[in-house]
Amino acid sequence: MLFARRRGGHVSFAVFARGEGAGHDPRDGKLTADDNRAIRICEPDVDLPAGDGPVARGFTVDTSAGTRELIVVRVAGELKVYENRCPHTGVALNWLPDQFLDVQGELLQCATHGALFDPRDGRCLRGPCVGQSLHAVAAHVEDGVLYLDAQG
Numbered sequence: 759m760l761f762a763r764r765r766g767g768h769v770s771f772a773v774f775a776r777g778e779g780a781g782h783d784p785r786d787g788k789l790t791a792d793d794n795r796a797i798r799i800c801e802p803d804v805d806l807p808a809g810d811g812p813v814a815r816g817f818t819v820d821t822s823a824g825t826r827e828l829i830v831v832r833v834a835g836e837l838k839v840y841e842n843r844c845p846h847t848g849v850a851l852n853w854l855p856d857q858f859l860d861v862q863g864e865l866l867q868c869a870t871h872g873a874l875f876d877p878r879d880g881r882c883l884r885g886p887c888v889g890q891s892l893h894a895v896a897a898h899v900e901d902g903v904l905y906l907d908a909q910g
């Protein structure tokens with residue numbers, strides 16, 4: 759069953775298994791790590807239409823390991839997924855929904871102290887966490903849907 763919810767302007771999707779399906783532990787009824795294969799993040803062509811520069815949006819997904827806040831970026835024809843957590847202090851990058859890019863619309867920016875990140879690889883280019891990176895999340899597109907990888 760697919761659940762979608764909005765939280766602070768972010769859309770989240772999660773899939774919860776019923777009964778004894780793959781990845782469902784019948785002993786305690788909890789979902790297992792295998793369920794992450796079925797966790798849908800977004801539909802990139804709908805949620806992040808290609809623009810002249812990078813496009814970024816935030817999504818919340820519920821996994822068997824807990825809720826994860828993600829940033830999905832379309833940049834240079836590729837999709838990148840990062841944890842929405844600044845390496846400086848661990849807070850979310852944005853204060854406002856889906857506001858991740860700097861004023862030039864080229865780099866990801868942390869709203870707290872202004873660190874700037876390369877959207878192509880998550881490296882901090884300027885600010886208090888230079889040399890560190892956003893945590894990349896493994897994901898894949900299948901039939902137009904971006905899914906969190908099991909080990910993502």
Ligand code: FES
Pocket residue numbers: 844845846847848849868869870871872873885886887
């Ligand atoms: S918390 Fe992000 S730059 Fe300080």
